[in-house]
Amino acid sequence: MQIPFGPYPVGLNLYPLALDLFIPTIFIFFAGASYRVTRYFATYNKPFIVYGTQVRGISQGEKIIELFNTFANSSRVGIKRKPATTAAGLLMHIVLVLIIFLLAQHMIFWAYYIPPYKILFPLALPESSADGQLAFFRGSNPYTSTPYPFVHDIWGPLTIILNGQYLTYLLLIFLAIYLAHKFSVVVERLSIRAGDWWFFVLLFIDVVLGFLATSHIPNNVFWYDNLLGAHILIAEIIIVTLPFTRGFHMFEFYLGKIREWYFMIMRRGMK
Amino acid sequence: MTQVITEQINMEALKKAIDDVFYNQIDSTILYYLQSCVNCKACEAACPFTSTSLKYSPVNKAEVARQLYRFRFTVWGRTIGRAIGGSKKYLKLEEVETMVDYVWHCTNCGACMFVCPMGIDSGALVDLLRQVAFKAGLVPSIYKEIEQLEVSGKYWEVKAFRDAWEGLISKMKSQLGKDIPLDKKSSEVLFYASIYEALVYPDVLMKVAKILDTLKVDWTFMSKPLGIRPPLGLILGDKEGAAEVMKRILDYFTDMSPKYVMLTSGGFEYPALRYTMHEVFEIKPKYEVVHVTELLAKWYEMKRFTIESVEEAITWHDPCQLGRRGGVFEAPRVLMKALSKNFKELPSHGVNSICCSRGGGGCGLPTMIEEMAKLVGITIDDKSKKFLDSTIVPLINAGKLKVDEINKVKASEVLTGCPVCIESISFAVNYYHANTQVKHIVDLLADRIKKV
Numbered sequence: 001m002q003i004p005f006g007p008y009p010v011g012l013n014l015y016p017l018a019l020d021l022f023i024p025t026i027f028i029f030f031a032g033a034s035y036r037v038t039r040y041f042a043t044y045n046k047p048f049i050v051y052g053t054q055v056r057g058i059s060q061g062e063k064i065i066e067l068f069n070t071f072a073n074s075s076r077v078g079i080k081r082k083p084a085t086t087a088a089g090l091l092m093h094i095v096l097v098l099i100i101f102l103l104a105q106h107m108i109f110w111a112y113y114i115p116p117y118k119i120l121f122p123l124a125l126p127e128s129s130a131d132g133q134l135a136f137f138r139g140s141n142p143y144t145s146t147p148y149p150f151v152h153d154i155w156g157p158l159t160i161i162l163n164g165q166y167l168t169y170l171l172l173i174f175l176a177i178y179l180a181h182k183f184s185v186v187v188e189r190l191s192i193r194a195g196d197w198w199f200f201v202l203l204f205i206d207v208v209l210g211f212l213a214t215s216h217i218p219n220n221v222f223w224y225d226n227l228l229g230a231h232i233l234i235a236e237i238i239i240v241t242l243p244f245t246r247g248f249h250m251f252e253f254y255l256g257k258i259r260e261w262y263f264m265i266m267r268r269g270m271k
Numbered sequence: 272m273t274q275v276i277t278e279q280i281n282m283e284a285l286k287k288a289i290d291d292v293f294y295n296q297i298d299s300t301i302l303y304y305l306q307s308c309v310n311c312k313a314c315e316a317a318c319p320f321t322s323t324s325l326k327y328s329p330v331n332k333a334e335v336a337r338q339l340y341r342f343r344f345t346v347w348g349r350t351i352g353r354a355i356g357g358s359k360k361y362l363k364l365e366e367v368e369t370m371v372d373y374v375w376h377c378t379n380c381g382a383c384m385f386v387c388p389m390g391i392d393s394g395a396l397v398d399l400l401r402q403v404a405f406k407a408g409l410v411p412s413i414y415k416e417i418e419q420l421e422v423s424g425k426y427w428e429v430k431a432f433r434d435a436w437e438g439l440i441s442k443m444k445s446q447l448g449k450d451i452p453l454d455k456k457s458s459e460v461l462f463y464a465s466i467y468e469a470l471v472y473p474d475v476l477m478k479v480a481k482i483l484d485t486l487k488v489d490w491t492f493m494s495k496p497l498g499i500r501p502p503l504g505l506i507l508g509d510k511e512g513a514a515e516v517m518k519r520i521l522d523y524f525t526d527m528s529p530k531y532v533m534l535t536s537g538g539f540e541y542p543a544l545r546y547t548m549h550e551v552f553e554i555k556p557k558y559e560v561v562h563v564t565e566l567l568a569k570w571y572e573m574k575r576f577t578i579e580s581v582e583e584a585i586t587w588h589d590p591c592q593l594g595r596r597g598g599v600f601e602a603p604r605v606l607m608k609a610l611s612k613n614f615k616e617l618p619s620h621g622v623n624s625i626c627c628s629r630g631g632g633g634c635g636l637p638t639m640i641e642e643m644a645k646l647v648g649i650t651i652d653d654k655s656k657k658f659l660d661s662t663i664v665p666l667i668n669a670g671k672l673k674v675d676e677i678n679k680v681k682a683s684e685v686l687t688g689c690p691v692c693i694e695s696i697s698f699a700v701n702y703y704h705a706n707t708q709v710k711h712i713v714d715l716l717a718d719r720i721k722k723v
Contacts, residue, residue, distance in 0.1 A: 036306075044299040050549040050556070055531075055565045056602055074313055074388040077623050081316035089311065185312070188325055191334035194355050196310055244347065246309040249389060256307060256390035259300075268546070270598035270622075 013222065014229025018236065022113070025236040032243030033251075049267050058271045066270070070261040085181060092174035095167050098125060099207075103164045105214065122153050125163055127214055132159030168211045175204045195246045199238070206234040281408060286361045288406035292399055293343055301399070304391045305340045308333070314393060317382035319628040319669035327665075329383035329393030332373040335366070336396040371409050374401040374508070375633060376665060379539075380591030380626035401508030401631075410507050413644055413655040414634060418503040420647060422512040424519070426466065426499050431646040435469045436496055442473065443480045443492070451480060454527065455491035460566070461529035461558070462492045463544075467500035468536055470646075471639070471690045478717035479535055479563060485722055486575060497523055499643075500536075505543055506631045517548040524558060532560045535713065537593025537688035539630055545597060562593055564688055564712060568602035571609060578606070579719040584613040586682035587712075588673070588696060589624035590689035603688060603712060610715060615680040617673075625676070627695035628669030633662035636694050670699025677707050686712040 058066075078086030100106060104124040111117040126132065134140040136157035155162055179200050185192045213227035242248050264270045297305075312330055320327035341348030341358035352358035362370060379394035387393070404410060410418075420426045427433065443451050452458065460483060464476050483490040497520045504513030524532055534541055545560035570576060587607050593599050600621050607614045619625045629635055637659035644651050651659075673696055677685055685700075685707055687693060697709045 039302060040299045043297055043302050048550050048553040050546055051559070054559055055561050055569050070390075073622060074386050077316055077386045078313055082313070085311075086313070190312075190325055190328070191310070191331050193310055193334075194351070194357055249307060249309045252303070252307045253389055256303065256387075259303075260384065260390035264598060268598035271601045 013225040014233060015225040016229070018229040018232035021233070021236055025239050028240045029242060032240070033248075036243045036248060056269070056271055058265065058269045062271065063265055066265045067258075067261050070265070071257050085177075088174050088177045092171065092178065095171045095174065098162075099164065099167050099171060103127070103167075105164075123155075124153055125155065125167070126159050127163065128165040129160050129163045132157055132161075132163060136160060164214065168207060171207055172204070172211075175200060175207065179204065193246075198241070199245055199247055202234055202238050206231060206238065209234060280364065280367055282361075282364075285367060285403070285407040285409075288403045289339055289361055291406060292402045293339055296399060296402070297340070297344065301395065302344075304333075304393070304396055305337055306345075307389050308337070308387075308391055309389065311388065314383035314387050314391075317386040317623065319378070319380070319382075319626045319672065320376045320632065320665050322668040322672060323376070323665045327373065327376040329377070329387075329397075332377055332400075333391075333393040333396035335362075335370050335373060336399050367409070370400050371404055373397065374404055375662065378591065378626050378628060378630040378632035379506075380630065381595035382591065382623065382626060385595065385622040398508065402510060403508070405508035410509075411655060411658050413640060413649060413651060413659070414503075414507055416649045417499060417640075417643060417647065418507050418509060418512060421499045421501060421503050422509070422515055426647075427495060429647050432466050432496075432499075435473070436466060439469045439473050439476060440492070440494075443477055446477055446481060447484050452491040453494040456526070457528050458489045458491040459530045460488050460490040461524070461527050461532045462490055463532050463534050464493070464496065465498055465500045465536065465540065466496045467643075468690055469496065470643070471694065472711060475535060475711040475713050478713050479533075482567070482713070482717055482720055485720060486570065487722075491527065491529070493523075500538075500540065502540075502543055502548075505547065506539060506634060513543075514551055517543070517551060520544060521548055521552055521554065524556065524560075525554075529558050531566060532558055533563055533566055534560065535563045535688070535711065536690055537562050537564075537590040537597065537599070538691050539592045539596075541590075541593050541599075542596040562597070562599055562602070562688060564603040564606055565599060567716070568605040571605060574723055576723055577721045578609040578716070579721060580609065581611050581715070581719070582613065583611060583683040584615055584681055585611045585684045585686055585715070586615050586617050586677065586680050587620070588617065588627070588685055588687040588692055588709075589620055590687055590692045591624065591626045592630065593688055594624060595622055603686075606712060606716060607686065610686075610712075610719065615682060617676045618679060619672075619676060625672050626669065627673065627692045627699075628665050629691045629695040632665060635691055636666070636698055637662055639694060666695060666698060667702060670695065670702060674699050674703045674705045678705060682707055684715065685709045686715060688712055 075086060075090060078089075101110070102120070102123050102125045104126055107117065107121060107124050111121070132155075153159075182192060182196050182200065185196075209227055209231035213224055213231055216224060238247060242250075308330060310330060312328060314329040315321045315325065318327065318329050325331070338357065338359045339362075341352050342360045345352070345358070348358035353360075359366070374397055377394060377397040379398060381392065381394055383394060384390060384392040420429070440451065440453070462479060462483065468476060480492070498516050501520060502513035502516040504510065504516060532544070534544065541560075541562060549556055571578065585607065587603055589595075589600065589603075604614075617624070626632075634640060640659055641651055641656075644655075677696075677700070683706070685696060687696070687709065688711060690711075693709050693711060699705075700707055700709055
């Protein structure tokens with residue numbers, strides 16, 4: 001089949017390939033994640049726990065506060081003693097979460113595979129700041145009514161700054177800082193792992209590809225489909241390798257901190 | 272630091288030790304520590320040794336353990352990992368030197384775990400390497416000989432130790448003007464101390480006895496100590512030796528059956544005797560092991576006594592094993608606030624307190640180790656001397672961080688609850704000519720407690 005924009009055969013580019021590979025990607029991810037989790041169960045020994053303190057007990061309310069402190073302590077100390085890398089790291093994580101899960105185009109993708117995801121549509125972030133500017137300075141509304149017109153989402157004029165375009169700029173800066181940090185580690189002859197490069201370089205390339213595709217650079221459909229396809233394919237490579245790389249920390253982070261809280265606060269009664 | 276040891280490396284013993292430790296010690300917790308690190312290096316901010324070199328950052332030290340783990344437990348480690356240097360079946364000679372160097376630059380203070388965004392206890396991984404080093408015979412001979420003295424129980428045959436202990440008991444008697452209860456069963460408080468404490472701060476132990484007597488507590492003391500500073504094996508990577516010593520202690524505690532076993536040391540003995548010992552033998556004790564500050568804070572809040580306060584600015588150094596590993600932060604602060612309205616927190620305190628850099632990271636001041644070696648008749652050869660001297664550098668560097676903080680709060684006295692912390696911080700205070708004194712909290716408290 002030919003489409004009207006030139007000699008462009010639909011189906012012979014990376015985009016449909018990437019879409020076809022999405023379900024296998026998820027399957028491989030779950031298989032890998034199961035393998036990783038199974039290893040924990042296979043090596044689990046129920047710890048023999050002696051006692052929590054009876055001399056000076058800790059109240060239920062204090063335990064909850066300490067749960068918050070357990071998660072927050074790393075950032076608190078980091079901001080004080082390593083401000084640059086800690087701030088870059090924190091902001092990078094926030095921007096990543098916003099872009100992956102709330103960028104309007106991504107939300108449509110997720111909602112296609114997971115329909116209940118639609119419930120988050122009012123939180124959608126638009127692609128560029130132009131939409132927010134139009135809404136704020138001109139009071140513009142979409143020409144046709146839609147169930148969730150972005151200018152009516154909860155962000156309102158905030159989308160002048162909170163949008164895919166600006167967040168991508170920020171993300172590229174933060175990822176560049178992290179890549180530079182990795183280079184500095186090499187220079188200092190400290191331990192560095194293959195996984196450090198794998199994750200950051202792939203992520204950096206993926207963000208650039210997504211940015212080029214969504215900005216229509218170069219501005220023709222052939223490139224658009226290939227760039228978008230490559231963007232999704234790289235994301236799929238990241239997803240497939242998550243259970244075998246440092247990327248899995250996005251899930252294990254909670255396991256580690258809750259474990260720390262359980263043993264130190266619940267069992268040892270840290271007070 | 273390592274030249275001392277490497278001449279004696281038996282590579283076959285080392286390989287066997289690596290296999291034994293890594294195949295036998297992996298449980299889900301260690302597995303998590305090994306595979307979940309993202310190499311973000313946040314732990315650098317917490318480790319006292321990073322002021323000496325970034326190569327001593329927790330993540331960098333633990334990477335040796337991770338490389339050995341990857342070869343044995345991951346497909347990538349056995350294939351691509353070998354090609355790109357991410358995994359190793361065994362260690363080359365220079366890598367062994369590095370490993371041994373690393374294990375003596377970690378106090379297992381736990382600070383890295385609390386600042387790690389993933390909650391990874393790098394100290395536990397360095398401990399694996401320390402076990403490897405011990406099994407391969409790579410422990411400095413001076414440490415090993417002292418530890419073996421404790422494991423064998425022959426420490427009690429050392430005249431200097433007996434004299435120190437018996438002298439302590441007789442001084443307690445003359446101070447109180449009466450006999451002190453020894454090895455009395457079913458008392459409220461079993462006052463526990465080690466030979467090390469009797470040597471470094473006998474006055475503190477006597478003051479504790481005075482407090483117990485003043486408060487008319489039903490207490491007892493030990494006619495014989497249960498070790499030099501038991502269980503030393505836990506620090507050196509000798510799990511089996513530590514278990515033997517802990518069994519003796521457990522039997523004694525069980526036989527005495529007090530309500531509380533009270534320690535004045537908040538060093539590694541605290542979590543070892545409170546938690547590790549009972550976890551190893553899977554016994555739920557009928558007594559509770561507590562630090563002296565825990566009991567005193569409780570009794571103070573129960574209004575069993577009042578505290579006459581001082582005017583000076585005082586501060587509290589959290590011993591890492593009492594606080595981070597043991598969970599005791601609030602009790603000493605109850606007493607500190609009662610002791611002075613000018614109680615000031617150090618900028619880094621609580622779970623983020625900067626470690627004094629001793630404990631497992633050199634086991635004490637080199638002069639103290641030398642002194643003890645002389646007491647027990649261990650010859651300090653050139654190698655051992657060189658090794659001990661090399662442990663001073665981190666003490667100086669980490670000490671600067673602590674002294675800077677003490678100067679910042681302008682405290683005239685730094686109080687704490689661990690003999691090694693007192694020695695190490697005093698060393699730094701002297702080295703940097705700071706205008707402060709470092710004492711055990713009991714030192715200041717004893718004369719200010721008034722029974723209600």
